[in-house]
Amino acid sequence: MPQLNGGDGDDLGASDELIAFKDEGELEEKRNVLSDRDLDDVKSSLVNESETNSSSDSEQSDRRPKPSQDLESRVRQSQLYQEALRRQDGALFQPSPYGYPFFMIPDLGNLCSPYLANGALTPSVRPYLPFQWPLLDVPGRASIRDSATPTHLSNNVPVVQHPHMPHLHPLLSYSPEAFSPQRASPGFSPDAGLSRAACYPMSPSGMAQIPHPLGWLPGQPMYPLGAGGFSPAALAMNASMSSLVSGNFPPRLVPTPKSSIPHPAIVTTVKQEPGVSGQHAKPVVEPQMQKEDERKPHIKKPLNAFMLYMRDERPKVVAQCQVKESATINQILGQRWHSLSKEQQSKYYEMARKERLIHSKLYPGWSARDNYGKRKKRKRAKSETQIETPSSGSTEDFSPQPKRPCGPPDFEENLSPMSQPHQPVSQGTVGHSRTHHAQPHSMSHLTHTHLSQASPASSMDSPATPTTALASPAAPAPTHTEHIHSYSGHASPYAEQLQPLSLTTKPHRSHTSPNTQGSTQPLRTSATPGPSTPSSTSDTSLSPFQPPSSPNRATSRSTTPTLLSQPFLIPPKSAILHSALAQTQPLSLRRTNQL
DNA sequence: CTGCCTTTGAAGCCT
DNA sequence: AGGCTTCAAAGGCAG
Numbered sequence: 001m002p003q004l005n006g007g008d009g010d011d012l013g014a015s016d017e018l019i020a021f022k023d024e025g026e027l028e029e030k031r032n033v034l035s036d037r038d039l040d041d042v043k044s045s046l047v048n049e050s051e052t053n054s055s056s057d058s059e060q061s062d063r064r065p066k067p068s069q070d071l072e073s074r075v076r077q078s079q080l081y082q083e084a085l086r087r088q089d090g091a092l093f094q095p096s097p098y099g100y101p102f103f104m105i106p107d108l109g110n111l112c113s114p115y116l117a118n119g120a121l122t123p124s125v126r127p128y129l130p131f132q133w134p135l136l137d138v139p140g141r142a143s144i145r146d147s148a149t150p151t152h153l154s155n156n157v158p159v160v161q162h163p164h165m166p167h168l169h170p171l172l173s174y175s176p177e178a179f180s181p182q183r184a185s186p187g188f189s190p191d192a193g194l195s196r197a198a199c200y201p202m203s204p205s206g207m208a209q210i211p212h213p214l215g216w217l218p219g220q221p222m223y224p225l226g227a228g229g230f231s232p233a234a235l236a237m238n239a240s241m242s243s244l245v246s247g248n249f250p251p252r253l254v255p256t257p258k259s260s261i262p263h264p265a266i267v268t269t270v271k272q273e274p275g276v277s278g279q280h281a282k283p284v285v286e287p288q289m290q291k292e293d294e295r296k297p298h299i300k301k302p303l304n305a306f307m308l309y310m311r312d313e314r315p316k317v318v319a320q321c322q323v324k325e326s327a328t329i330n331q332i333l334g335q336r337w338h339s340l341s342k343e344q345q346s347k348y349y350e351m352a353r354k355e356r357l358i359h360s361k362l363y364p365g366w367s368a369r370d371n372y373g374k375r376k377k378r379k380r381a382k383s384e385t386q387i388e389t390p391s392s393g394s395t396e397d398f399s400p401q402p403k404r405p406c407g408p409p410d411f412e413e414n415l416s417p418m419s420q421p422h423q424p425v426s427q428g429t430v431g432h433s434r435t436h437h438a439q440p441h442s443m444s445h446l447t448h449t450h451l452s453q454a455s456p457a458s459s460m461d462s463p464a465t466p467t468t469a470l471a472s473p474a475a476p477a478p479t480h481t482e483h484i485h486s487y488s489g490h491a492s493p494y495a496e497q498l499q500p501l502s503l504t505t506k507p508h509r510s511h512t513s514p515n516t517q518g519s520t521q522p523l524r525t526s527a528t529p530g531p532s533t534p535s536s537t538s539d540t541s542l543s544p545f546q547p548p549s550s551p552n553r554a555t556s557r558s559t560t561p562t563l564l565s566q567p568f569l570i571p572p573k574s575a576i577l578h579s580a581l582a583q584t585q586p587l588s589l590r591r592t593n594q595l
Numbered sequence: 596c597t598g599c600c601t602t603t604g605a606a607g608c609c610t
Numbered sequence: 611a612g613g614c615t616t617c618a619a620a621g622g623c624a625g
Contacts, residue, residue, distance in 0.1 A: 069599035193623060301618045310619065318621095326620040330602040337603070352604075368606045 299366050302359035305348035306337055326575060 016266065310333050315328050317336075337345070359366070 092612050301605075301616095303618060304604040307618055310602075323622095324620090326598085327599085327601040327622080329620075330600085332602090334602040349604095356605080358621070368617070369608085372607065373616085 092172060298368075299363050299370065301368055302355040303352060305345065305352035306334075306353050308355070309333065309337055309340075309348045310347075 095505065310330065313324075313333055314329055317332050318324055321329070321332065323329060325333075
């Protein structure tokens with residue numbers, strides 16, 4: 001586990017981060033030179049944002065991509081609010097079916113960051129305020145059991161998650177140091193360049209000093225200042241409470257501080273024998289160890305760049321493609337990911353880097369190892385299948401070009417996202433990991449610029465254009481921008497052409513025999529460029545077989561053994577996809593197509 | 596009810 | 611050191 005750098009407050013260059021993001025070294029320099037001012041703005045806005053939330057509310061409100069849904073949400077909130085008032089006689093604290101009470105406060109999304117307010121939350125999620133309180137204690141198993149629905153059992157690991165706040169932003173809600181008394185995170189301060197830290201709650205030790213949940217009501221600091229001497233979360237909450245009291249905003253549901261509000265990233269570990277119901281679960285390990293295990297929360301891994309990207313883009317893809325199957329969505333997203341420009345990707349890499357950094361700050365002792373084995377071990381069908389495959393090395397036979405290295409794009413070729421004047425990061429957003437949620441605007445800008453430079457003969461005009469736009473929006477450089485354009489909440493010029501995506505992603509889960517599974521040609525194999533340079537994406541449809549996009553998948557995760565050995569028996573998914581899209585089949589025919 | 600699917604990336608494990 | 615494995619999210623679907 002990477003340890004913190006002596007708390008100098010600026011360990012963006014923590015060892016792990018350097019390793020993980022080593023390509024960014026020069027970028028950092030550029031950044032320092034080019035965007036010092038931006039960073040300063042970010043930092044200062046971090047401090048000030050909560051105080052200026054009222055004004056920012058109006059600004060941010062028009063950033064919201066889906067006002068109609070907002071309206072819906074408001075209506076629903078209103079209903080919830082009314083009901084809550086009925087039940088609680090106007091009390092602020094509300095019980096909730098989610099195991100912890102809610103607290104009615106205004107839209108913190110406006111307070112914390114656009115990151116919080118926008119895309120991170122799917123429309124259905126947004127009505128519920130994704131603000132997580134610091135953990136005051138560790139919810140025991142009982143609390144999980146007792147809660148009506150808060151626990152989502154995922155692979156025998158109870159995930160304490162608000163069903164409607166699936167993944168509030170990790171940055172927002174990593175519960176800080178809740179289970180590690182000794183961790184002081186001395187250097188953790190927003191001034192360390194972690195603007196998103198503003199969205200993190202204070203340490204529980206600080207919370208413990210709060211005599212009463214209402215102690216932080218207007219006029220009082222919500223949290224004592226932490227070691228860093230700064231509590232942006234407190235500021236934000238304070239401001240939000242002020243707003244609430246002044247009645248400026250419609251209320252939103254928020255967990256009360258008096259309950260143990262686990263962060264989505266934190267899950268109490270209750271190991272159960274697979275297939276055994278909770279109460280009669282037999283200990284898998286020795287009682288003693290199990291006890292400790294139960295007490296130990298499950299701290300989730302920080303999201304990587306792609307996960308962050310997925311989280312943001314999934315709702316859009318779902319909306320666009322009217323597909324809900326995550327496997328399908330993920331394939332599309334995987335394609336889109338590769339079609340993203342380096343600048344776009346770099347934003348997510350940067351976000352992920354900060355996620356990891358913050359995560360490491362919040363959980364200094366945490367290691368990914370902690371989560372090893374927590375999940376049900378997946379079958380090794382893939383790797384085994386690969387072994388069975390006559391030519392496992394054939395993967396490289398289809399690798400006309402060197403696979404794009406895993407990790408952040410080569411920043412040398414790019415302007416740092418932070419150095420770009422219209423990048424959200426430089427807009428003083430507190431939740432910097434959410435900064436891209438301001439994308440619709442900045443994206444529009446990009447779109448404009450890019451379109452002006454774009455080749456007029458965009459592949460978007462071809463019959464398969466919608467496909468490309470959907471699955472590989474950035475394929476040719478211009479396509480990328482158009483994809484972005486469609487994201488901006490406005491009707492894409494091609495949006496109307498888009499039929500429900502007929503993605504034939506997998507040959508049905510055909511009782512995954514190795515062979516059939518092997519036929520699961522990754523979508524990106526055809527539509528994905530190797531190196532995800534926008535220009536390279538223009539060749540997408542030219543090469544049906546592409547190397548796996550990551551070294552990992554080149555070996556362990558290659559799902560194309562059979563296909564590779566019998567490339568023509570089972571058409572690549574992309575071929576199916578193209579075909580299907582050319583015919584614009586309705587989704588309902590998706591599977592039949594493969595049979 | 597549980598696990599799979601599917602994606603990429605990070606990180607741990609293993610040889 | 612390099613290859614392999616696990617996990618992170620998500621929701622439909624199959625067993």
